[in-house]
Structure formats: structure tokens, C-alpha cells
Amino acid sequence: MATLGLQxxxxxxxxxxxxxxxxxxxxxxxxxxxxSVAVLAMESSSDRMSDYLINETIVAMIGMxxxxxxxxxxxxxxxxxxGELDFNMSGYVSDETAQRIGHFIGAQYVVIGTFExxxxxxxxxxxxxxxxxxxxxxxxxxxxxxxxxxxxLLAEADADTAMAMVQLTFNHFxxxxxxxxxxxxxxxxxxxxxxxxxxxxGGVLQSIIGIPGLTLMIMGLYRMxxxxxxxxxxxxxxxxxxxxxxxxxxxxxxxNLSRSHTYMRNAPTPRVRAPSLPEQxxxxxxxxxxxxxxxxxxxxxxxx
Numbered sequence: 001m002a003t004l005g006l007q008x009x010x011x012x013x014x015x016x017x018x019x020x021x022x023x024x025x026x027x028x029x030x031x032x033x034x035x036s037v038a039v040l041a042m043e044s045s046s047d048r049m050s051d052y053l054i055n056e057t058i059v060a061m062i063g064m065x066x067x068x069x070x071x072x073x074x075x076x077x078x079x080x081x082x083g084e085l086d087f088n089m090s091g092y093v094s095d096e097t098a099q100r101i102g103h104f105i106g107a108q109y110v111v112i113g114t115f116e117x118x119x120x121x122x123x124x125x126x127x128x129x130x131x132x133x134x135x136x137x138x139x140x141x142x143x144x145x146x147x148x149x150x151x152x153l154l155a156e157a158d159a160d161t162a163m164a165m166v167q168l169t170f171n172h173f174x175x176x177x178x179x180x181x182x183x184x185x186x187x188x189x190x191x192x193x194x195x196x197x198x199x200x201x202g203g204v205l206q207s208i209i210g211i212p213g214l215t216l217m218i219m220g221l222y223r224m225x226x227x228x229x230x231x232x233x234x235x236x237x238x239x240x241x242x243x244x245x246x247x248x249x250x251x252x253x254x255x256n257l258s259r260s261h262t263y264m265r266n267a268p269t270p271r272v273r274a275p276s277l278p279e280q281x282x283x284x285x286x287x288x289x290x291x292x293x294x295x296x297x298x299x300x301x302x303x304x
Contacts, residue, residue: 016149019124019142020053024060027111027128030138033069035108037061038078040101041093042126044115049153053115057126061111073107081105095129095136102131109137121145173197178260185256189214189249193259202259210252216245 014022031037039061042053055075062072073081081104093101093112102110113126122144128137144150173181177196184192189210193203220242 013121013143013145015147016052016124016144016153017056019144020056021060022142023113023124023126023140024057024064026140027126027138028061028064028070030128031070031109035070036073036106037065037070037109037111037128038073038102038105038107039111040078040098042113042115043093044154045117046154048155049115049150052153053113053124057111057113070109073105078105095134098129099131099134102129107131115144118143122150173263182256182260185210185260186253189252189256192256193263197260197263199259199263202255202263206252206255206259209255210249213245213248213250213252216241217249218245220245 039054039057042050042057044050044053058072058075065072095112098110098112102108108131110129110131111126112129113124115122115124117123123141124144125139125141127139129135130137173196181192181196184195185206190203190205190207193199193206220238220240223238224242
């Protein structure tokens with residue numbers, strides 16, 4: 001029974017192209033004749049996957065439009081129209097946003113979807129929204145198997161994930177490194193921070209506080225081990241040095257415990273290309289012959 005159940009579960013998973021065709025077939029059956037349809041966005045972790053889903057959905061629906069009596073907005077037309085909105089077709093799009101964009105491009109229906117990982121397969125979901133009423137006329141869901149095509153389209157996302165893991169490893173220290181730093185700082189304040197963590201601030205702080213404190217403690221213990229006869233009323237400098245050095249060194253120990261446990265590597269600062277400011281406008285507005293300025297407005301958009 002377990003074997004049959006496993007085979008049935010795998011049988012429900014289909015290839016990516018099959019899922020797209022099935023989705024296009026389902027959505028196309030809910031479009032009124034004479035309508036215009038636009039595939040707006042497919043959310044995915046990879047831009048390549050999003051572009052593939054959009055393009056193949058358009059191609060699949062174009063193959064069905066003759067029999068259904070609707071027209072498709074091509075990708076070239078979409079890029080031209082949505083370029084004026086600076087709209088990212090691979091990102092998340094809400095139903096309300098899809099409706100507004102549909103009004104802008106003059107489509108009666110818009111298609112949006114998602115492609116997300118679930119366990120050992122992917123869930124592809126597409127929905128058809130009527131622009132005028134914002135009603136969802138159809139939703140199609142398919143479980144897509146992991147195959148070479150999906151792996152190739154998601155390679156970009158996998159590379160980003162690997163880079164994020166490298167960054168995480170770069171920022172964090174292992175337990176062994178933190179314990180080694182802690183132990184070396186007990187022997188020589190600041191030594192472990194300098195050698196293992198490259199923590200300049202923590203190392204300098206512990207050196208300034210801990211080395212004088214440790215020195216006073218050692219001198220006090222040495223003098224107390226040496227027989228000295230005190231005269232009545234004479235100050236016991238040995239005890240003062242030992243106590244004072246212990247108090248100062250304890251502050252260094254607290255810094256060592258805290259810094260060794262919480263310090264993170266300084267990640268490299270990403271290079272950011274700063275936008276240059278626009279040239280100063282030199283504009284004169286003259287009134288019309290009747291002395292009326294009318295409505296004047298200026299706008300400037302800076303993209304970087």
C-alpha cells in the first residue's frame with residue numbers, strides 16, 4: 001500500500017511544460033469571446049523561471065485563442081507598455097495591482113501566478129482576473145516535478161542561495177573558534193581577539209583593561225608570598241594591589257565573555273553605484289496672451 005501511495009503521489013507531479021499547457025487550457029476556457037488578455041507576472045525565486053513561465057503561458061494561450069475568440073497581448077507589447085510604469089514582471093503582484101495595470105494596458109483579463117518549492121516538488125499556480133470587476137474567474141494549480149529543465153531555470157536562485165550561505169558562514173564563527181578566543185584572552189587579554197577573530201576593538205579594549213589588572217594581581221601575589229614585616233599603621237600595599245588588580249581584570253573577563261560569544265565578522269561592504277544628481281533646470285514659464293499661466297507642473301524621475 002505504501003508503494004502504491006508513493007507511486008500515486010509521484011504520478012500527480014507533471015513536467016513544467018505540461019503544467020503550463022494545462023493551466024493555459026483551464027484559464028482560456030473562462031475568457032469571454034472578443035476579450036483581450038495579458039499575462040502580467042509570475043512570481044518565482046529566479047528571474048529566468050519567471051520569464052519562462054510568462055513567455056510559455058503566452059505562447060500556449062495564443063495557440064488556443066482562435067477557437068476561443070480572444071486576443072493575447074504579446075510580450076513585446078507588454079514590455080513597451082509596462083516600461084512606462086517601471087513594472088517588474090517577475091515580482092509579486094497583488095490582485096488590486098493587476099487590476100490597475102490591466103486598466104492601463106486596456107486588457108479585459110490579466111493572468112498572474114506563482115511558482116514556489118514545496119517538499120521535493122514545486123507548486124505552480126495561475127489565476128485569471130477580470131479587470132473590470134476584479135473577479136477571479138479561474139485558478140489552476142499543478143505540482144511540478146524537479147527535472148533538468150526546472151533545475152536549469154532555477155540555477156540563478158540556487159547560486160543566490162549559495163552566496164547567502166557563504167555570507168552567513170563568513171559572518172559567523174564556529175564554537176571552536178569562539179572557545180579558542182575565550183581561552184587565549186584569559187591567558188593574555190586581547191590575544192585571542194587579535195589572532196582568531198581579528199577583532200581590533202575587542203582586542204585593544206581587553207589589552208588596555210586586562211593587562212594592567214593582571215599585572216597588579218601578579219605583583220600583589222608575589223609580594224604577599226615574600227615575608228614582609230609591617231609596622232603598626234603601615235598600609236598593606238600587597239592587598240591593595242591584589243584587590244585592585246582583581247577588580248580591573250574582572251572587567252576584562254566580562255568583556256572577553258561577552259565579545260567572544262557575540263562578535264560577528266565584518267562582512268565586506270557592497271559596492272553601491274551612487275546616482276549623480278540631475279543638472280540644474282533652467283526653465284522660464286511665460287504666461288499666455290491673456291496673462292493666464294494655466295496649470296504648470298514639472299517632474300523628474302531618477303532610476304538607479
